[in-house]
Amino acid sequence: MPFGRGTTTTMTEVGLPRSFLRPVLIIVLGNGPSHGYELAVRMWEFGLATVDLAGIYRMLRVLEREDLVASEWEPSGHGPPRRVHTLTEAGAAAAIDHVAFLRDVRNLLDRALDSVPST
Amino acid sequence: MPFGRGTTTTMTEVGLPRSFLRPVLIIVLGNGPSHGYELAVRMWEFGLATVDLAGIYRMLRVLEREDLVASEWEPSGHGPPRRVHTLTEAGAAAAIDHVAFLRDVRNLLDRALDSVPST
DNA sequence: GCGACTAGGTGCACTGTACATCTAGTCGCG
DNA sequence: CGCGACTAGATGTACAGTGCACCTAGTCGC
Numbered sequence A, B: 001m002p003f004g005r006g007t008t009t010t011m012t013e014v015g016l017p018r019s020f021l022r023p024v025l026i027i028v029l030g031n032g033p034s035h036g037y038e039l040a041v042r043m044w045e046f047g048l049a050t051v052d053l054a055g056i057y058r059m060l061r062v063l064e065r066e067d068l069v070a071s072e073w074e075p076s077g078h079g080p081p082r083r084v085h086t087l088t089e090a091g092a093a094a095a096i097d098h099v100a101f102l103r104d105v106r107n108l109l110d111r112a113l114d115s116v117p118s119t
Numbered sequence C: 001g002c003g004a005c006t007a008g009g010t011g012c013a014c015t016g017t018a019c020a021t022c023t024a025g026t027c028g029c030g
Numbered sequence D: 001c002g003c004g005a006c007t008a009g010a011t012g013t014a015c016a017g018t019g020c021a022c023c024t025a026g027t028c029g030c
Helices: A018-029 A036-046 A053-065 A089-114 B018-029 B036-046 B053-065 B089-114
Strands: A069-074 A082-087 B069-074 B082-087
Touching: A018 A036, A018 A053, A018 A082, A018 A089, A018 B018, A036 A053, A036 A082, A053 A069, A053 A082, A082 A089, A089 B089, B018 B036, B018 B053, B018 B082, B018 B089, B036 B053, B036 B082, B053 B069, B053 B082, B082 B089
Parallel strands: none
Antiparallel strands: A069 A082, B069 B082
16 A cells, blocks of 8 residues: 555545545544554545545644644654654544444435435 | 525534535436426435535536536526526436445445444 | 515635645665 | 665645625515
């Protein structure tokens, strides 16, 4: 999974639209603290189609301003220092909400797709 | 279902994110030609959370520029004339693609939600 | 004539995002 | 040592999408 600089990992297969960046980012952070670069991998595995590193870093700053995420620098001794992000309590609550949101979207799609005649 | 002027029908229940406006609009148009005002109702029934009339009219113009939609004015004898929109051949093909897209999103969400420990 | 309702549309400010570009750390190699 | 590859994070900018307020214009009932 190579995440080149401004790369946008355009998979041949489809993926979740970019508008899921925020919920997915919070949810994968619920699987344990991590730094942006690795979060990109997790999000990609989660099904997000286009994973833009720049967008992730920006979103992490936004979430930090909103107190859903806290971060601290950690020397890696194997490259530049990493900024490790953790969900705050509010963030963990948000994660639960976002999972519920994704579930709702899935259920809506289920119902909606039933009503579509064509295949 | 009252769609006041700049109304944004904020349902208490959740709904599909606004980023689905384009695919949903094309899909509901596949159920038969219609005018913007009624399309809003169909989209709302389809599960779209926030239905902004202004956004729909704008999107219809965009789709027309892209030759996915054709429109003609029709006097209604019961209010102002309506602009009735029809899918072009390319639009019908796009509708099929968009249904497939929604199906893919649902399947991705299915898999992704399985991997989430919490409930 | 006037207000309610239907239908369509514009203007504008704000947000989100893609893409390019930049900094800076480690490691391996000649 | 000097240099390139790789990892990690960040900014700058231009452009698209959207939310909200507002505007036009038709019919109908009073």
